[in-house]
Amino acid sequence: xxxxxxxxxxxxxxxxxxxxxxxVVGCGTCVAxxxxxxxxxxxxxxxxxxxDAQMEGRTIEVQEMTIDRQxxxxxxxxxxxxxxxxxxxLSLGCGAGVQAxxxxxxxxxxxxxxxxxxxxxxxxxxxxxxxxxxxxDCKLGYFAGICPVTRCAKGLFNGPCGGSKNGVCEVDPxxxxxxxxxxxxxxxxxxxxxxxxxxxPADWSRQQGKGPRKIVREDQRSES
Amino acid sequence: MDQKTAGLNITIFFCQQLDIDQDKxxxxxxxxxxxxxxxxxLPCSGRIDPLHLxxxxxxxxxxxxxxxxxxxxxxxREGNLRARKRVGYAQKLIExxxxxxxxxxxxxxxxxxxxxxxxxxxxxxxxDATVGIxxxxxxx
Numbered sequence: 564x565x566x567x568x569x570x571x572x573x574x575x576x577x578x579x580x581x582x583x584x585x586x587v588v589g590c591g592t593c594v595a596x597x598x599x600x601x602x603x604x605x606x607x608x609x610x611x612x613x614x615d616a617q618m619e620g621r622t623i624e625v626q627e628m629t630i631d632r633q634x635x636x637x638x639x640x641x642x643x644x645x646x647x648x649x650x651x652x653l654s655l656g657c658g659a660g661v662q663a664x665x666x667x668x669x670x671x672x673x674x675x676x677x678x679x680x681x682x683x684x685x686x687x688x689x690x691x692x693x694x695x696x697x698x699x700d701c702k703l704g705y706f707a708g709i710c711p712v713t714r715c716a717k718g719l720f721n722g723p724c725g726g727s728k729n730g731v732c733e734v735d736p737x738x739x740x741x742x743x744x745x746x747x748x749x750x751x752x753x754x755x756x757x758x759x760x761x762x763x764p765a766d767w768s769r770q771q772g773k774g775p776r777k778i779v780r781e782d783q784r785s786e787s
Numbered sequence: 788m789d790q791k792t793a794g795l796n797i798t799i800f801f802c803q804q805l806d807i808d809q810d811k812x813x814x815x816x817x818x819x820x821x822x823x824x825x826x827x828x829l830p831c832s833g834r835i836d837p838l839h840l841x842x843x844x845x846x847x848x849x850x851x852x853x854x855x856x857x858x859x860x861x862x863x864r865e866g867n868l869r870a871r872k873r874v875g876y877a878q879k880l881i882e883x884x885x886x887x888x889x890x891x892x893x894x895x896x897x898x899x900x901x902x903x904x905x906x907x908x909x910x911x912x913x914x915d916a917t918v919g920i921x922x923x924x925x926x927x
Contacts (some may be wrong), residue, residue, distance in 0.1 A: 572823040572883040603838050607880060618922045665908040 564684065565593040566691045567600060567677035572611065575724040578674045579651060583622065585612065586649035587676075588642065588664065589629035590656040597691050600655030600677055602629040608655065608676060624649075633660025639667045646671060699769030699776065705757050707748035707752035712765065720762040790912040792850070795920065797912065798825045798843040799853035801904055802832040805896070812905040824908065832856065833866025839879035840891050844881065849921045853904050854894045854907055867895065889917050 580586060587609045595601025609627045616623040622704075626649065632638045633656030642664070646652065651672045654661045658679040665673040680694035696713045702720070703710055712718050716734035723742030726733035730743045749755055803809055813826040825848070829835060832855035843851045853874055855867035871893055878888035894911065896902060902910075 603836065606838045607841055610838070610845045611880055611884050614841075614845050614881075614886065614923045618885060618926055620926055 564595050564682065564691075565659070565679060566597040566681055566683045566693075567657050567679045569599055569604065570676055570678055571656075572615075575608075575653070575674070575676055576612075576615065579612070579653065582651040582672070584624045584626075584649045585651055585653055586626050586628060586642070586646060587612070587653045588633065588655065589627075590633040590654075590660050591629055591631045594655060594657055594660075594677060595629075595753070596685060597683075598689075600657070602627075605629050605655055608653070633657075634663045636663070636667060639664055642668070651772050696764060697770065700766050702762070703763075705760070705762065706745045707754070707757075709741050709745045709748065709753060711741050711745065714738070714744075721763065722768070791914060792912050792916045794821055795849040795916060795918075796825075796847050797908075798827070798846075798848035798851045799854060799904075800827045800829055800832075800835055800839060800843075800852070801907075801909055802856055802866070803828045803830055804856060805854060805901070805907075806878070806904040809904045812903045813908070814843045816908055824912075826849070826904070826908075831861065831863050831866035832861060832870035833861070833868075835870050835873050837873050837880060840874070840877040841880065844886070844890060844921065844923060847921075849890065849914075849924065850897050851891045852894050852911055852920060853892070854904070857895050857897050886921070886923065887918050890921065900903070 587605050589595065589602055589605035590600050591602065598604065605627045609625045612623065613625050614626065626645070628645065629640065630638045633654060635680050642652075646668050649671075651674055652664060652668065653674050653676050654664055655676045657677065658675070661673055661675045665671075677771070682695040682697055683691045683693045686692050686785055694710060694713055696710070698712055711720055711722060715722060717724055719742065723746070725775060727740035730740055732738045732740050746758065749757055762784050789904055799819055801809070809828055813828070817826060827839070832853060835853055840851050840853070855870045856862070856891060858867060861867045872892040874891055876916065878891050881890065882888045896907065
C-alpha cells in the first residue's frame with residue numbers, strides 16, 4: 564500500500580486561492596486504507612474548505628467525489644462527465660494518482676492535497692509502517708520476508724551490525740532490529756544456511772538514475 | 788427555559804446507552820427548543836466520526852457536544868476512549884481553519900450520578916457560553 568499524509572491546510576488553501584469551483588477527488592484504495600484520501604477524508608477536507616471560505620466571506624463551490632483508484636484510466640474516466648464544470652481538481656490521491664488524473668485532463672489544473680510518504684503496511688489501526696523501498700531487486704526470499712534495505716536503519720545485507728540491544732535498533736529505539744527478526748525467522752524456518760551466504764551490494768541502478776521506471780507485460784497489453 | 792446559551796444552535800451527539808428512555812426524553816427538549824437543539828443518538832460514542840462533527844458545524848451548529856459514558860463504563864469497553872481521540876482530531880481540524888476548538892466538546896458524566904439525556908442537555912444549556920455565534924453561520 565502507498566501511504567500519504569494530508570498537507571497543511573494553509574498550503575492547500577494557497578494552491579487553491581485562484582479558483583472558485585473545486586472538485587475534491589478521493590481515491591478508494593491505498594490512501595483510503597491509510598485514512599488520508601478516502602471518502603471520509605474528502606468529506607472532512609471539503610467541509611473545512613467550505614467553512615473556511617464562509618468565514619472569509621468568499622464564495623466557492625466544492626464538490627466531493629471518490630473514485631476506486633486514481634491511478635487507472637478506467638476509474639479516472641468517471642470524472643469525465645463532471646470535471647469540466649470545475650476550475651480545479653483537488654486530488655487526495657498519491658503522487659501517481661495525481662499525475663494520472665492530470666494526464667487524463669490536460670486542460671485542468673490539478674492540486675495535490677496529500678504528501679505521498681512510503682510503501683507500507685497497516686500494522687494496527689492508526690499505525691502504518693514502511694516496509695518496502697521499491698528497490699527493484701527484491702531479496703526477501705533470502706531474508707525470511709524481512710527487508711534489510713527498508714527495515715534495517717543501516718540497510719545491511721550482511722548483518723547484524725552488533726549494535727542492537729534487547730532486539731531493538733540502536734539507531735531508532737522504536738524499531739525492532741531487522742536483523743534480529745531475520746535471524747529468528749530463519750532459525751524457526753530451519754533455514755540458517757541462508758545466513759552463511761555473503762550477499763553482494765544491491766544493484767541500485769534498477770531504482771535510480773534512469774528516470775521513471777516502467778514495467779511492460781506484453782500478455783497484458785491490448786493489440787491496438 | 789432560562790438558558791445561558793440562548794441564540795446558539797446546539798447539536799448533541801450522544802451514546803444511547805446513557806439513558807434507556809432517551810427517545811422520549813430528548814423529544815421533550817426538542818419540542819421545547821425547536822430547531823435550536825438537535826440530538827443525534829449513537830449506539831456508542833465510539834461510533835462518532837470527525838466528519839459528523841464537522842458536518843454539524845458546517846450545517847449551522849455553534850456548539851457541538853458529544854456525550855459519552857464515563858471512562859471505564861463503556862458497554863463496548865473502549866468506545867468512549869476512541870470518542871475522545873476523535874473529538875481531539877476534529878478540534879485540530881477546525882482550529883486549522885481558524886474556528887475555535889472549544890466549539891466541539893466531549894462530555895462524560897460520572898457513573899455515580901447517572902442522568903437522563905434531557906437533564907444533561909439542560910445542564911449544558913445553563914452553562915456560561917464559552918463561544919458565541921459561529922463565524923461560519925454569521926458570515927455565511
